Amino acid sequence: xxxxxxxxxxxxxxxxxxxxxxxxxxxxxxxxxxxxxxxxxxxxxxxxxxxxxxxxxxxxxxxxxxxxxxxxxxxxxxxxxxxxxxxxxxxxxxxxxxxxxxxxxxxxxxxxxxxxxxxxxxxxxxxxxxxxxxxxxxxxxxxxxxxxxxxxxxxxxxxxxxxxxxxxxxxxxxxxxxxxxxxx
Amino acid sequence: xxxxxxxxxxxxxxxxxxxxxxxxxxxxxxxxxxxxxxxxxxxxxxxxxxxxxxxxxxxxxxxxxxxxxxxxxxxxxxxxxxxxxxxxxxxxxxxxxxxxxxxxxxxxxxxxxxxxxxxxxxxxxxxxxxxxxxxxxxxxxxxxxxxxxxxxxxxxxxxxxxxxxxxxxxx
Numbered sequence: 001x002x003x004x005x006x007x008x009x010x011x012x013x014x015x016x017x018x019x020x021x022x023x024x025x026x027x028x029x030x031x032x033x034x035x036x037x038x039x040x041x042x043x044x045x046x047x048x049x050x051x052x053x054x055x056x057x058x059x060x061x062x063x064x065x066x067x068x069x070x071x072x073x074x075x076x077x078x079x080x081x082x083x084x085x086x087x088x089x090x091x092x093x094x095x096x097x098x099x100x101x102x103x104x105x106x107x108x109x110x111x112x113x114x115x116x117x118x119x120x121x122x123x124x125x126x127x128x129x130x131x132x133x134x135x136x137x138x139x140x141x142x143x144x145x146x147x148x149x150x151x152x153x154x155x156x157x158x159x160x161x162x163x164x165x166x167x168x169x170x171x172x173x174x175x176x177x178x179x180x181x182x183x184x
Numbered sequence: 185x186x187x188x189x190x191x192x193x194x195x196x197x198x199x200x201x202x203x204x205x206x207x208x209x210x211x212x213x214x215x216x217x218x219x220x221x222x223x224x225x226x227x228x229x230x231x232x233x234x235x236x237x238x239x240x241x242x243x244x245x246x247x248x249x250x251x252x253x254x255x256x257x258x259x260x261x262x263x264x265x266x267x268x269x270x271x272x273x274x275x276x277x278x279x280x281x282x283x284x285x286x287x288x289x290x291x292x293x294x295x296x297x298x299x300x301x302x303x304x305x306x307x308x309x310x311x312x313x314x315x316x317x318x319x320x321x322x323x324x325x326x327x328x329x330x331x332x333x334x335x336x337x338x339x340x341x342x343x344x345x346x347x348x349x350x351x352x353x354x355x
Contacts (some may be wrong), residue, residue, distance in 0.1 A: 013189065017193075021193070024197070028203070028204055032204055035208065035211065036207065039214045039215055042214065042215070042217075042218040043217055043218065046217050046218045046220070049221050049225065050221055050224065053225060056228075060232075145243055146240060148236075163225065165225070165228070165229065166229075167229055167233065168233075168236055169232060169235070169236060170235070170239035171239060172239045172240070172242055
């Protein structure tokens with residue numbers, strides 16, 4: 001009898017107290033998991049953007065290198081592309097169409113400069129300087145000395161988020177100072 | 185020793201908040217990665233501006249040494265403006281690079297005054313926030329122009345970030 005009374009007299013936790021503790025615990029877990037998930041998402045996003053940026057870097061670097069050593073540049077009238085001859089005199093085309101930047105070299109298959117899964121091309125405008133002479137005796141007299149490419153790009157993540165990259169790239173072709181066009 | 189309910193509750197809260205804090209601290213590097221990628225994107229923009237400036241400036245340097253005088257850069261707001269400068273600092277920078285030795289004199293070059301030294305500043309190229317400084321100085325050998333020193337400093341700016349490309353073209 002005495003032992004039964006002592007058990008009754010021991011103070012335990014009531015259901016209300018236990019409920020409050022469980023609620024607090026759940027609240028803490030929920031907060032941590034939300035933060036954790038959002039940070040993981042942000043990390044994935046950063047990784048995707050980084051990949052896309054590397055793709056942009058590679059593509060623009062390729063264009064710069066090919067234009068730098070090219071010959072006989074001709075910009076398509078609306079500025080959406082350029083036709084020229086590569087270092088080895090292969091006729092090459094870079095053209096913007098359907099949110100993609102296409103590259104074609106001679107009779108080879110057309111490829112895209114940027115990976116469409118990672119980069120969307122919103123716009124591309126190509127411009128060159130205008131020679132101030134009508135003489136065409138020497139190549140340097142009529143060759144464009146600078147080519148400006150205006151890029152309006154959108155880098156994409158797998159989760160659908162996008163970020164805009166707008167910049168211009170200038171290329172001064174080396175061969176434009178020569179007297180003779182070696183590809184003619 | 186009796187432990188009160190308040191103490192148990194305080195201990196529980198302490199453990200919970202500590203765990204929360206530790207998780208946040210451990211996740212901080214991930215958050216930094218996100219900030220870093222944003223900076224990388226901005227830096228990329230600034231670098232492309234600087235590279236464009238460098239290309240245009242290299243062209244002006246060719247124009248300046250009169251290989252070709254037919255070129256005219258026709259995009260907006262791109263005419264270079266020559267500004268007065270103290271070429272002495274440029275001379276020191278270019279010719280005394282190896283400390284005590286004067287490279288120019290060692291190679292038999294002489295600088296006959298500073299008539300051939302000029303500094304150009306190409307302001308904005310098209311819509312890009314880029315500043316380009318172009319220095320050129322004639323190098324004389326046996327009283328004839330032998331070659332040119334050209335120095336290009338192209339600074340691209342984007343959202344408070346700057347990328348500077350600094351090139352010396354020596355004879």
